[in-house]
Ligand SMILES: NC(=O)N[C@@H](O)C(=O)O
């Protein structure tokens with residue numbers, strides 16, 4: 001497989017819908033709380049981690065920049081739970097996913113999809129969605145991460161024979 005240069009598309013709810021939820025204030029239900037001093041952007045995503053007794057946890061991830069061009073050589077998925085990332089600083093970052101197969105076979109690295117997210121957008125990967133681990137464009141960027149803690153096998157990784165794609169950002 002030759003390494004393809006990945007097309008980078010804008011992250012939108014509709015485009016990301018097959019893979020999960022975009023966490024953003026745009027389009028969210030707004031609830032005025034705290035005597036009108038706070039706006040609650042309500043229920044932006046679900047946390048789906050209860051399989052096999054999992055519990056939701058919140059972590060902080062401090063991502064660091066990978067060498068340029070970013071090389072995509074592997075994907076992972078979490079079969080027992082969703083995983084959500086919300087940037088804590090206002091810088092764009094990248095989301096790479098691939099469609100799942102009906103027979104649950106390994107993802108097709110020719111079907112990678114790359115989104116550019118803004119620093120005001122997070123994503124929640126649906127349970128079992130093939131995705132690349134955190135990809136940032138700054139030297140360092142912190143993220144709030146909500147995912148599953150508990151027993152059971154919650155990480156599948158698949159490696160391409162060679163670098164499957166490059167992102168020249
Ligand atoms: N390994 C880990 O906790 N993080 C990955 O799942 C990721 O998607 O970044």
Ligand code: NI
Nearest residue numbers: 076078083133
């Ligand atoms: Ni993950």
